Amino acid sequence: MTEARIPVFSTIERDRRWNLARDFMAREGLDALLVFGEHEDAGPAPVAYDTWFTNGRAGTTVVFPRTGEPVSLLPGPMFVMDHLESRRRGDTPWIPPHHLRGTRHSGTVIETLDELSLAEAVIGVIGLGSHMPWHPEGIIPYGVWNNVLSRFPDAVFEPVDLPFGQLVMRLGEEEIAVLRHSARIGDAMVEAMVATAAPGIPESRVYAAGMAAGYSHGSLPPAMHLWSGPDVVAAGPPAWGQRAQAPRVLEDGDVIYAEVFSSFGGRHAQNQVTIAVGDVHEDFHRAADVCRASYDAGLKALRPGHTFGELVDAMHEPIDAADGWPFLIAVHSLNPGLSVGKGRGLFSRIPGTEGYPRVSDHPTFLPSMELAPGMSFAFEPNYAFGRHLAHLGGTVVVGEDAPIELNSYSAQLLHAAGAGQPR
CATH class of the missing domain: 3.40.350.10 (Creatinase/prolidase N-terminal domain)
Known part of the structure; x- marks a missing residue:
């Protein structure tokens, strides 16, 4: 950065x-x-x-x-x-x-x-x-x-x-400048994670690299969400932050999922991150392609005068056309976090969920809200084939004529670049 x-x-x-x-x-x-x-x-x-x-x-x-x-x-x-x-x-x-x-x-x-x-x-x-x-x-x-x-x-x-x-929600010029800075810090956090991740590295070190980059650039980022594994389907803070256990050590073929939150001047940016560690299953690449198609559809729909519901529906077209399943919502507002995209309860169909509370479909929240310049959103399309899941995306702002991408770096499948070392 x-x-x-x-x-x-x-x-x-x-x-x-x-x-x-x-x-x-x-x-x-x-x-x-x-x-x-x-x-x-x-x-x-x-x-x-x-x-x-x-x-x-x-x-x-x-x-x-x-x-x-x-x-x-x-x-x-x-x-x-x-x-x-x-x-x-x-x-x-x-x-x-x-x-x-x-x-x-x-x-x-x-x-x-x-x-x-x-x-x-x-x-x-x-x-x-x-x-x-x-x-x-x-x-x-x-x-x-x-x-x-x-x-x-x-x-x-x-x-x-x-x-x-x-x-x-309609940010002023000074607010957009502050949000841009917050988003740059978010990218720096992700770049530090990519540079650290490698087989043999504890996932806690990847987490620490990202958070340290946020702090070093003058942000106080909220704790990120992070999980890793060859076929993990989970979201939220890492397990070792919640329960007494050692951080997982990365292996070849793993993916790292992270939601990276940057906060500067009270303006929040968000990176949705998937990092491939070594050679990963082909389905991760297929899932990332679906996510990218959803992201691109969102960019086309993010125009003044469209509604939030139209944006959500546009991002779900590539998702609904594929033969896998979406994990969570594809988009929500930032600054403030007010509007939320629709969710589908397909998680409850995967093996191992028997006996758990069922995850239900839920409609878009505030579908009739009209998009206007200065509104900011977290694009976070996600998709899975079986248990091979990809997330990608970042912060996007409604512009006067075209959307303003602030985190295009994480709107793709990333590849670990760390040197690695034995456990």
């Missing part, structure tokens, strides 16, 4: 976002927004709309009145210290100290709504609605919300997660 000028967010970007929020409140008839952010260590696809308002650490609660400036409720003293030190170093925080509050429990939420004269207001809430796939019924704790509702019986609280999420 060649070093480029590090993009930053200016106060012009802050004003653009805050004006969008005010216009949104005016259109929706809202007096304020109440925004609950998920913990900063939430991993990939965090519910972090709070950072959109604050340009700060995730895990705060934001109250934004239609008239006036937002107030940020912090989880604890560490956030106060971070804010102070950043100012000492010359940063310009978007939320000044007098608009910070030291806790974000229900008592502080209540005090802030009272302070802003919102006891009888119409308040749009972000955190009550569905955030697929991890939070289909929202993120707000019952205790907090029950206390707020009890204190404000005359206020109207309306979930606005979906309409507001679609509003902020």
Whole structure:
């Protein structure tokens, strides 16, 4: 990865976002927004709309009145210290100290709504609605919300997660520059993994190489998903991160599957990775061809004015035409993770799944959402012949006239380039 000028967010970007929020409140008839952010260590696809308002650490609660400036409720003293030190170093925080509050429990939420004269207001809430796939019924704790509702019986609280999420999906110029940088870091992570992988190398070393590249380029990437084997059908964090066991040692004929997440400036990029270690079964190459055809079909369909459902259907045409089976979804949105492609429950047909809960088909989430320039998506088509599975893809942005590929490097079957060594 060649070093480029590090993009930053200016106060012009802050004003653009805050004006969008005010216009949104005016259109929706809202007096304020109440925004609950998920913990900063939430991993990939965090519910972090709070950072959109604050340009700060995730895990705060934001109250934004239609008239006036937002107030940020912090989880604890560490956030106060971070804010102070950043100012000492010359940063310009978007939320000044007098608009910070030291806790974000229900008592502080209540005090802030009272302070802003919102006891009888119409308040749009972000955190009550569905955030697929991890939070289909929202993120707000019952205790907090029950206390707020009890204190404000005359206020109207309306979930606005979906309409507001679609509003902020259309990234501004500064946001796209930050996303480009995040995607470059993602590619550097994958390149480091390819350069390390070889027979005789523990998969943990491949994992470490990728994460180290992310850190060294100034990102704090969420923990990647990684599995390896000659015929593995699995996704998620590696088994040795969950259970007490040694990392698997790579062998000739293995493949490595990884979802690599890069996060820079609150903008998330994703690489979908398949690395062939030595000579792999021909079916992996066949599966990768199906994935690539799906990826290319997605590029053709990713145009302003098309719907997300049309994009999903286009990516599934090559998948449905082949005689193997898809593993997971082919596409979902990024920044935020809001819309999710359709899934087919064919996993439950492979040998060995007897006795397990059945994986059901599920429809596309938000199929009627219209694509617009600046929206970002993770293209992640996957396909298998038997137990020989391939994933590939990366981050793609809707352009004015053509799609903008940010991770074309991982949109192909990659080949391990490490030297290898005995176990």
